[in-house]
Amino acid sequence: MAFRSGDTVKKNWNTDVKPGPNEVGFDYSFIFPATADRVPTVFMENHRVLGLDQNDPIEVDYQQPVDNDPTGKEHPELLKMHSSPGQGHNQTIVNGIGRIGYMSGGHRARWVDEEVSTTFLSVAQEYIKRNKERPFFLYFALTEPHVPRMPATIFKGKSDLGYRGDAILQLDWTVAQIMDQIESLGLSDNTLIIFSSDNGPVLDDGYQDGAVSQRNGHMPAGPLRGGKYSIFEGGTRVPFIVSGAGAAKGVTSDALLCQIDLLASVADMLGQAIPKGEAFDSQALWDTFLGKDKEGRSHLIEHAGSLAVVKGKWKYIEPGNGRAYAKLTDTELGNAPHPQLYDLSKDMGEKNNVADVNPGIVKELAAILADERDK
Helix, strand or coil, X not given: CCCCEXXXXXXXXXXXXXCCHHHHCCCCCEECCCCCCECCCEXXXXXXXXXXXXXXXXXXXXXXXXXXXXXXXXXXXXXXXXXCCCCCCCCEEECCEECECEEECCCCCECCHHHHHHHHHHHHHHHHHHCCCCCCCCCCCCCCCCXXXXXXXXXXXXXXXXXXXXXXXXXXXXXXXXXXXXXXXXXXXXXXXXXXXXXXXXXXXXXXXXXXXXXXXXXXXXXXXXXXXXXXXXXXXXXXXXXXXXXXXXXXXXXXXXXXXXXXXXXXXXXXXXXXXXXXXXXXXXXXXXXXXXXXXXXXXXXXXXXXXXXXXXXXXXXCCXXXXXXXXXXXXXXXXXXEEEEXXXXXXXXXXXXXXCHHHHHHHHHHHHHHHHC
């Protein structure tokens, strides 16, 4: 989603674009301002579009065409990757790929998908090099394996799992480049690296990129049910790896935590106070992140269509009227008109609903959700 300025998504891309990362505490930012499958397909350094020619101004509209740039819907012969039917990735074509939304101008500034990941990597490496003599925080938002999956040419065909698999190989390589740099600069003993993801996996998420036709038996969510967009564990349980200074080595933890706990945990580690009324959902769990505490949160509330709460071994999904299945992405969403209760210690795949035989647990967990709503 584009950064909002007040109540509007529409903005002037040809001057300073605010607010952005710099307005929420970052000293420096290098981003693209939408998701990779949306226009504008440009890099932004701090508040400015990189490489913009003012004689070729950018205009963006998510509702209607703004010029005569070809679209994937009208000119499929220009595409090097076709969109999946019904998912909307067939508007303005950039680099042979249809996007969501319409864009004109900025032709010199438009990036090429194959260069996006390595560009972000080079900027991150330069930032690390520039700050090696002083404490720094780097938030490196990897693009893989978000759509459109168009990895650098050197990775194409390497995985035998389509472009999605190739993009994940590129992701692994990119992380290794950062870790190697940290080691080569002599920073390993006082640097902590946290690797995680924003949601569970999805195969067909808008493009015909081989993720489905070339999956070759691969199960991206492993034993978990659901995936991206789902309230099941396949959508909400994500990788979380902590490596480096102070972190326990070779330890796998069952402690319950969430990425929102990073804010309070890092603030606690640094001895920094959080302003009253902010980050009230975040809990200070620094020892949990380091693998020293095995408990973590007492409970965690999740949302993906329905609301759910995880406490100990139990996961409760409250009744809802949402769809149970998303056909376009082939995802079980987890919505159901009746209560669901799963014992994750025995049934991580959430196949056996035991709500009827554990009414006391259902009542306890439903009360947690009710209490949170009343706050």
